[in-house]
Amino acid sequence: MLRTLRVALAAFALGAFSLAHAAPERSVSIGLQAAITSIDPHYHNLSPNNSMLIHIFEPLIARDPNQKLVPALATSWKAIDDLTWEFKLRKNVKFHDGSAFTADDVVFTLNRVPNVPNSPSSFATFTKPIVDVKVVDPHTLIFKTASPHVLLPSDLASVLIVSKLNGEKATTADYNSGKAAIGTGPYKFVEYIQNQHVLLKANYGHWAGEQPWDKVTFKILSNPAARVAALLSRDVQMIETVPTSDIAKFEKDANFMLADKVSNRVIYVHLWQWSDKSPPFVTAKDGKPLDKNPFKDARVRKALSMAINRDAISDRVMEKKSVPAAQLLADTFYGTSKKLKPQKYDPEGAKKLLAEAGYPNGFAMTVHGTNNRYINDDKIAQTIAQFYSRIGIDTKVETLPAGTYFSRATNGEFGYMLLGWGTESGEQGSSLRSLLATRNPEKGMGVNNRGRYSNPAMDEQLVKALVTMDDKKREGLIQAAAETAMNDTALIPIHYEVSTWATAKGYRYTPRTDQYTLAMDLKPVK
Structure with missing residues (x-):
């Protein structure tokens, strides 16, 4: 009797297993x-x-x-x-x-x-x-x-x-x-x-x-139109980085849901400061090398920042899906300074600074960036070039696929590099350490400092912060380091991306500040 019961239970379990695996695949x-x-x-x-x-x-x-x-x-x-x-x-x-x-x-x-x-x-x-x-x-x-x-x-x-x-x-x-x-x-x-x-x-x-x-x-689906078309046809059930021009359309359609969040990603510019010589793709207007590196001059760096109209980029290029940036993270994150504000658009002030630095007639350069990595990255590069043309800099644009661009930027092949950085730690100290500390790979400093900016005063503040265990004291030191770097225009912050995901009806996504698109955060709606 006992053996018969065991056989029956085993058969039931096997049947249940078969039924479970006969269920439609949840894909x-x-x-x-x-x-x-x-x-x-x-x-x-x-x-x-x-x-x-x-x-x-x-x-x-x-x-x-x-x-x-x-x-x-x-x-x-x-x-x-x-x-x-x-x-x-x-x-x-x-x-x-x-x-x-x-x-x-x-x-x-x-x-x-x-x-x-x-x-x-x-x-x-x-x-x-x-x-x-x-x-x-x-x-x-x-x-x-x-x-x-x-x-x-x-x-x-x-x-x-x-x-x-x-x-x-x-x-x-x-x-x-x-x-x-x-x-x-x-x-x-x-x-x-x-x-x-x-x-x-x-x-x-x-x-x-x-x-x-x-x-x-x-x-x-790097092409924005192709990504949207795939969702509309239900070839995919969710897309990331919804094109800013399509957000209003999805908002009005009950067959789709949107999820968005201000991200930890800053879009910024690194300027080539590897040496005192003329940077790659930066020349005099006649195409000859410059006699020195203009990006080593803080006045030139500030002029290039002042020449960018961040509000216009946010309103028109990003269609209000970005926040003008003053530092490496939005000021709701740990270690950010309330004293730092986005650089005001001042083309006339930029011209004066260029003249003071010895470039009254400007120079020529190429803006390099990606064309398939960040939201509207190619459009941003084109817009920045237009702003620079207004202050007397002859500007060309070359955008490349991310797979090609990043390795070349890392090798120092570009003078003006439009980039993005997402701070996974959610605090500004690690961003400063990676992007702006004087490069020292052995100590893990400046590992992603593609511009090779170096400021001993900022380094000293940052190193002190990174060994301070008290949270409040450490935050004050990180804020001071950020202020030192940004007031020196160590890099040019443009904006913080607002990330937007769209799902088909029946699916819900939990948005993330780190911009990650995770299957674990996508749930069916019953």
């Missing part, structure tokens, strides 16, 4: 604006990559939609003293191949990050402060820093953990092919076709529970 397609340049989570610190790869891999600490730190592969973390941090790791976590996640995978990851060949934008800035890692047991780590480093939890939220077993001999190409793309995340890698799509399938054994989607297809 969703999402249209992305920017291309994914790699599946290697440590190759290119680029927001579209990071957004995609957090589906497959996970950090020790994650960020919620407002960038608040929350547990992920680490369940807890604490500073034992000014130089020592203890992290407790989540138990019973498995990689996609079934192997166990342990402290050894974290150590392997931290050693790999600064040593990825040919990285166009390294993650090393997030790991450099760590000088020693001790494995206490498979689920406990002790990190030592050379000096007090309060940003360590935030830094580690930007580092995705890879498998030591699968990653020891893996190259970036192995991650791109999927061979090494084995993480602990809620989705498993299926396929990556560059500039076309990324396919993922659900990781049913994920520690946080089941996702609402069995299959997710991310389609690269």
Whole structure:
């Protein structure tokens, strides 16, 4: 009798399993604006990559939609003293191949990050402060820093953990092919076709529970019209970066829902200051090299900032979906200064400063930027060029696909570089460290300082801030460093993007300040 009951229960369970898997596949397609340049989570610190790869891999600490730190592969973390941090790791976590996640995978990851060949934008800035890692047991780590480093939890939220077993001999190409793309995340890698799509399938054994989607297809739709058309035809159920010209149309249509948020991304300009010689693509009006680098002169930098009408860009180019910028983050974020205001548009003042600096008739230059990465990026470049023509600078524009542009900008091939930066930490100190600190990769400073700006006074304020454990004192030091840099026109901030997503009826997206487009934040509406 007992054996008969067991057989019956087994048959019932098998039938239930079969019925569950006979259910229609819960699939969703999402249209992305920017291309994914790699599946290697440590190759290119680029927001579209990071957004995609957090589906497959996970950090020790994650960020919620407002960038608040929350547990992920680490369940807890604490500073034992000014130089020592203890992290407790989540138990019973498995990689996609079934192997166990342990402290050894974290150590392997931290050693790999600064040593990825040919990285166009390294993650090393997030790991450099760590000088020693001790494995206490498979689920406990002790990190030592050379000096007090309060940003360590935030830094580690930007580092995705890879498998030591699968990653020891893996190259970036192995991650791109999927061979090494084995993480602990809620989705498993299926396929990556560059500039076309990324396919993922659900990781049913994920520690946080089941996702609402069995299959997710991310389609690269860089052309704004194509992205909108894909949503209108239901070829995709959600798109990111809704073209500003289409927002009003979607707002009036009950078949779609919009979600938006002021982002952590500043659109800005880096000016080439690698040496005293004439910068690339910057010449006299007759095409001859200049006898010195005009961008080394703070008056020229300020003139170029004063010549830009930020309100006009926000109102007309961005159709009110941006906020004119004065620093690296909107002033609602930690470490930003209320004293800093967007530079007022003053073309006559700009001309006077150029004359004072020795350029009464201006010079010639090319504005370089992307044409498929940021909202209206090509239009912004064209508009800036028009403003400069009004102050006597002969200006050309060349915009390139992001995949080509970023590597060339990193190599110092452009003089005037229109860029964007999303501050994943949600505080201004890390932005200053990455973008404007005097470049010192060994110390993780200025890693993304493509302009090679250098200001010892700002460096001193920033370094002091980064070793100050008291939150209030640290914020004051970060604000002072920001004021020093911005008053020196270390770079030219343009605006903060307002991110907008559109979903078809029956779907709802939770908007994020980090601009990430995550399948985990897309839910069906019942």
